[in-house]
Amino acid sequence: MANMIVTGGAGFIGSNFVRHWRSVAPDDAIVVLDILSYAGHPANLDGLDGVTLIPGDICDTPLVSRLIADHAIDTIVHFAAETHVDRSITGPDAFVTTNVVGTHSLLKAAKTAWLDQGGGKPHRFHHVSTDEVYGTLGADDLAFSEVTPYAPNSPYAASKASSDHLVRAYHHTYGLETTTSNCSNNYGPFQFPEKLVPLFILNALSGKQLPIYGDGKNVRDWLHVADHCQAIERILRGGRIGETYNIGGGQELPNFAVVDEICRGVDAAFAVDATLATRFPAAPAAQGRSTAELKSYVEDRKGHDRRYAIDASKIHSELGYVPARDFPRGFADTLAWYLAGEQWWKPLLARAALAV
Template identity: 70%
Template sequence: MANLLVTGGAGFIGANFVHYWAQHHPDDVVTVLDALTYAGNPANLDGLNGVDLIQGDICDTALVEKLLGERDIDTIVHFAAESHVDRSITGPDAFVTTNIVGTHSLLKAARKLWLDTGTGKPHRFHHVSTDEVYGSLGPNDPAFAETKQYEPNSPYSASKAGSDHLVRAYHHTYGLEVTTSNCSNNYGPFQFPEKLIPLFLLNCLHGRSLPIYGDGMNVRDWLHVEDHCNGIEKVLLVGRPGETYNIGGGQELPNLHVIEEICATVDRAFSADPSLAARFPDAPAAQGKPSDSLKTFVRDRAGHDRRYAIDETKARGELGYAPRRTFSEGFAQTLAWYLANESWWRPLLDKAKSVR
């Protein structure tokens, strides 16, 4: 039986991981530490028995030390982060504080409890990072491998790069048992409606414009959040300490293709279920119009990376990881979840800005 501390476990990816872990490892004990900022939501953990949610800041090293000691934590899974690129451009300070200072706070506490004053028992500090630390790719460049030089281009990705380096340093300097995973763009249940997929999905339902940066041809690899959780599970169970693993969805798509897929899937859902027109009367699909009529092109974002792509050869070979969904399958499941959980996302609309 393992005792896990999941930071940011009331956020999008963290909450999905807690649900996944509770389902697949029911004998383990999970404590969630979350500051419950705008993107953290206790409702994301509804229905989970035996999961303890502690509201607190990862920068509070004393609190982290207390939790590690009193709860005999042997595994930290670190999701807590500021992650929205647009927000990092307008307000980078919070990203430096949470992503760099906060990660260092956790590392200090883990070192103290597990190494300096601990029993020497097996432990693991797993750090969840992003493919954005690698920078941008040209159309014919090879996909990001774990050996790719870091070239972050936004305050967000720079802050995540800094945290990655700190995690690596604590392994090589102090012997802390760490792993890092760098993932591609996640989507799925519980995603706060400021990111592209939930924002555009809900805009389609409410007849609001779909603002497309530049020419819409920026390319991303899309990863369903449950596939990501499966990858993290494999890293925790069989990943080698000190190693980094790239986790991707194998779905390298231009943003414009993703948006068109969103529109087409929403239109098909309205055709299959006439009751949706009554629920969402402002949707073009409720009025016999295509959802893609909402598309509008806007000025490109500053420092907008052109292409990301994940080479997951290492994770496939060492961990046996493979994504289980195509984007079409994953988005259809995601749309079905949002349609079935209007009570979850409806209160969040006032908190979310129409940005991505």
């Protein structure tokens, strides 16, 4: 039985992990620490028992220390981060503060509680990171492995690389029991609609353009969030202390292929469910037209990495992890969730519009 803090647990991946952990370890106590920024939403945790939501900032070290002490925390799973690359280009300060300073705040509090005061009692600090720390790949380059040199190309990636190094340093210098995972592009339920998959789904439903950066040939590996959560569970239960594990979906696709799958999926959904045309009359599919007519190519993003690919052989060989979903299956489930989830995403869009 664990007493766990999940940072960023009201966000996309964090809330999916909380839901996953409640299902596999229902007796464990979970404290969610989340600043509830635009991407954190208490409704993501609706219906869960045994979860305590604490609105707060990971940079507030005294708060983190109190939570560890008051709840006898022995495990921290650290998702909280600024993650949107476009936002990091226009406003990098927030990324340095949250991703670097915030991670250091958590590490300091954990070291004090578990090592300085706790005498080295069993504990775990798991840090969730990204494949973007490795930089970019050419078309014929080998996929990122755990020994690929870091070469971050965006302020977001640089801030995550910095946090990875801090976690490593706290293990090697102080003996803090840490693990790190670097994952590929996630998609699935509860993802804030600024990322490609939910943004393009909701744009398609409202008849808005589907803006594709550059030539659309930038390649990413796609990982369903449920598979990601299962991988983190395996690391928490069996991962070697001090190690890093890459988590991939095994679905390396160019962006234009992902957009084509979204267009096909939306068209197919409208073809079999006549009520969608009434609910979303602005969608081209509501008039029997192709969603693909909304595609448009826009100026490429600054410093846009060309290709990411994950070598997940380490987590497979050591922990038996294999993703359960290919992209067509995972996307079909995701599309169905968003089509049924207006009560979740409409308030988020309204809140985001008011904040602009």
